[in-house]
Amino acid sequence: MPDPAPDPGARRVVVAGASGLIGSALVGSLRGDGIQVTTLVRRPPAADDEVEWLTGSGPLDPSVLEGADAVVGLNGATIGRFPWTPHYKNTLLWSRLTPTRAIARAVRELGSGAPAFISASAVGYYGSAPGALLTEDSPRGETFLADLCGEWESAALGAGDHARVALLRTAPLVDPLGVLKPLMLLTRFGVSGPIGRGTQKWPWISLEDEVRAIRHVIDSQISGPVNLTGPEIASANDLGFALARRMNRPFLLRAPVWAIKLVLGTDATEALLTTDAAVLPSVLEASGFTFTHNTVEQAVDAAVPARDS
Numbered sequence: 001m002p003d004p005a006p007d008p009g010a011r012r013v014v015v016a017g018a019s020g021l022i023g024s025a026l027v028g029s030l031r032g033d034g035i036q037v038t039t040l041v042r043r044p045p046a047a048d049d050e051v052e053w054l055t056g057s058g059p060l061d062p063s064v065l066e067g068a069d070a071v072v073g074l075n076g077a078t079i080g081r082f083p084w085t086p087h088y089k090n091t092l093l094w095s096r097l098t099p100t101r102a103i104a105r106a107v108r109e110l111g112s113g114a115p116a117f118i119s120a121s122a123v124g125y126y127g128s129a130p131g132a133l134l135t136e137d138s139p140r141g142e143t144f145l146a147d148l149c150g151e152w153e154s155a156a157l158g159a160g161d162h163a164r165v166a167l168l169r170t171a172p173l174v175d176p177l178g179v180l181k182p183l184m185l186l187t188r189f190g191v192s193g194p195i196g197r198g199t200q201k202w203p204w205i206s207l208e209d210e211v212r213a214i215r216h217v218i219d220s221q222i223s224g225p226v227n228l229t230g231p232e233i234a235s236a237n238d239l240g241f242a243l244a245r246r247m248n249r250p251f252l253l254r255a256p257v258w259a260i261k262l263v264l265g266t267d268a269t270e271a272l273l274t275t276d277a278a279v280l281p282s283v284l285e286a287s288g289f290t291f292t293h294n295t296v297e298q299a300v301d302a303a304v305p306a307r308d309s
């Protein structure tokens with residue numbers, strides 16, 4: 001029996017970057033609630049709800065976005081590949097700016113009928129700010145990643161004045177395919193411990209709350225930057241201890257910063273591991289959003305099966 005035709009009155013969201021960790025979880029959540037999802041893919045479409053883009057010289061056809069409630073842009077090469085050579089830095093930039101500019105152009109051309117543009121960014125925008133509490137009003141940092149986020153957000157704001165544009169400054173995801181991936185490997189073999197001094201503040205968020213927060217932004221009237229990070233500030237040691245406890249492994253061996261820089265490079269080390277940024281989800285909380293996982297320990301317990309030995 002053929003599938004029923006889509007309801008023309010149903011809600012619809014367009015998602016770019018749907019094959020990634022966040023994108024695939026978001027698409028599954030939306031479709032699970034009966035929301036129509038159109039995904040933008042960089043290959044020939046394999047289904048009626050897929051649209052090919054960025055494989056030629058032509059722009060994104062604005063009609064693809066017409067009638068949608070929102071378009072969510074989640075494109076970007078992983079920052080978890082090391083070292084960040086000059087060539088890979090260009091890849092990090094291109095993979096974010098090119099799709100974002102294409103979406104912004106299509107949204108702008110729709111004028112007053114444009115959907116909301118929910119565009120990815122990252123808490124790396126703030127760089128390192130020891131001792132400060134960082135909200136959406138805090139200034140941009142001075143690292144490579146901060147500059148990248150600034151250009152990324154500027155590209156999204158090219159959508160124009162008619163569209164609501166929200167900038168998702170996402171924290172590292174507490175997930176086996178996110179920030180936990182390298183840490184779980186070290187912990188499994190009993191060689192985990194403080195990274196540098198270990199007391200530096202690390203923003204974090206669970207995958208479940210990331211998806212819930214994106215959907216909250218879609219459904220609300222939030223515009224501008226919004227920090228997608230857990231409500232309780234945690235240190236690198238807090239995350240490491242929580243993971244070691246969950247996996248029933250020791251947390252003892254300190255990793256010196258000079259050795260990390262030797263392996264990962266200075267830019268990646270300073271942007272990801274030794275950065276000190278206490279980022280608060282001020283806009284989310286002011287808009288009434290409540291978290292499922294309020295502490296980094298809860299997020300780790302939800303993401304990692306308990307190990308007895």
